Amino acid sequence: MQEIPLSQILFVSTALFFIGMYGLFTRRNLITMLMSIELMLNSVNINFVAFNKYLFPDNLDGLFFTLFIITIAAAEAAVAIAIIINLYRSHHSIDVEDATEMKY
């Protein structure tokens, strides 16, 4: 089987990253924003795995980093959702535009 070149994988991960970034900036719903952040994290994961596999096939560092990032991302999602729930309780909305108490 023809091996997929590294540049294509990097293309995918870059695309994923900017899709996430686009979502983060344009969406006003906190849950969607959280999902966009997850997309960006996953693009990083792809990078880790790809570089590990193509450049340093003898090491496992990238794989382990990926595992850690997945774990942390799960925890982070839990925390973020907790925050969002609290926000909803106090503001009756999860729109970021509605929570602007901390502005000047």
Add this chain to the structure above:
Amino acid sequence: MSNYLYILWIPLLPLATFVLLGLFGRKYLSGIAGIIGTASLLTSTILSFVAAKQYFFVDGKVNGVFQKIVALKYTWLEFSPNVSIDLGIIVDPISVMMLVVVTSVSLMVHVFSLGYMKGEERFATYYAFLSLFTFSMLGLILSANIFQVYMFWELVGVSSFLLISYYFNKPSAVAASKKAFIVTRFADLGFLIGILILGFYGGTLDIGLLIERFTSVHSTQFLSITSASFLGASMLTWGLVLVFMGGAGKSAMFPLHIWLPDAMEGPTPVSALIHAATMVVAGVYLVARMFPVFSMDESALNIVTYVGAASALFAAVIACTQTDIKRVLAYSTMSQIGYMMFALGISKNGGENGLGYMASMFHLFTHAFFKSLLFLGAGSVIHMVHSNEMKDMGGLRKLMPITHIAFLIACLAIAGIPPFAGFFSKEEILTAAFHENKIVYGIALFTAALTSFYMFRLYFNIFWSKEAPVAAHGHDDNGHESHGEGPWVMKLPLLILAACAVGVGFIPFSQFVTSDGAALETHVDVVFSIAPVVLSVLAILLATSFYKNQNGKSDKVAAAFGGFYTAAYKKFYVDEVYIFITKKIIFPFIGQPIAWADKNIVDGFMQLLAKTTSKISELIKGLQSGKVQNYAMYFFGGVAVLSILFIHIWK
């Protein structure tokens, strides 16, 4: 060398009491605060007597000379390997002697206050402050480092401030406490500069080392401090005079005495403790502590002598005219401290020439007892009459027999009538003055006569003069039935102190406390003591004829003195001079320009900073939009810029 570490407990116990009563006293312990304070002080007193016995009779003496022992030394603040502020305990004849004086007088005052201050709302606070004062005074005495002396010096000042303003809803007491604090603080500024001068040239702040370095004529420190000069006097003179200025402020020497008479606004037992027996002699103690250094400098000693002699005479003259009994006692205190000061001033260090030093310490010792007795007696009288003015008193001898006898003993003691305590110490001061300086001797002799006169003026005005006042049988301001002489806790200290005023003169003081530690051969020459005793007796007789009955003679004499009498009654206008200098010279010419500069230049600069900051923040506050996505945008923008920088410029 034996162990004196337990001396540490003597000041620490009152400190613990202060903390306990200060924190919990008013709420939980107000009933037993007095007992707690007295009990802890009783322990301290016993310990200090134990220390005195051990030092003077067991192991203080080596080859017939009392040693200076440093019982504890702890390096506290180290500036450089040579200069550090140590906390230490020094044990030598004067510190042990002062330990005994301070703890026993303080104990008497604690006991007396149990009766005198009973029913006060801030009873526990009062005892807390008394304990704080006792702690600071004991710390001052034991200090082995001149900076440590300074710290306790200020603590003593602040506790005196707190106690003078104990009746803080009385405006005169508040004014008096502020006056006392400011005047003594002003003097302490001199003290601090003096310490810095001595420390700079001596290269140490340790008293023992300073003395060692400044008393050997060939040491480099001594040569450098005597060769440096400022305004025509050597730095040694300056340093010592400035240190003496601090001492003069605390000891109420002319012209820094103005706070002492006003300080009588505090409760009377406080006056007995602080403004008669202990704190005001701190200045004398300081000079005595540094005496070997003072003795190296003739001009500093001369200043000590003449300031002391002038204060003694000046205060005695004023005391003859005052009508507030506590003020009479205050001026009498000032006069007696003047005695101690000039006795130090005329003394030499070591040997038989050190008679003045020993006499001064002896007088300090005896004076503490009879003067606190006088104040406590006055306290009893005031407690009964509810007034400080002589005209409200008279004929009290039948109503308060114990106070009467005690007061009479104290008056005889201060007048220097044998065999009471004051006789012995005053005799030695006069002998020393006679040998060293005839002018001072003349002043001292005259002052001794004046002392007898005004003390017996006071005595007759309180206890004789008129028939017993009706007020004593009537009702006082609060509508309570007036009490008699007070409870036994008020009589007992009077009796003990009266016994001391009779007895302590017989202590062979010259064997124990001398300038160099070696016993001094002294004898009171009978021929020599004729003159002062006869003068005192004559003065007493004069006072008797004036004041025993109201006969108007004193008014005629006062009228004959005319302007001089008025001037003395107005305390020679020293207060007015101070007010003139501060209000007419310092405030408009120094205070106001500085205030202007402070308001416009210093504050202006700060205002400018604040305004600039707020302008800038107005400009950029829009960035803080409160929109999370904007923040994320800045973040990504920043990351992008950084990565461009890293990739293209930094590589």
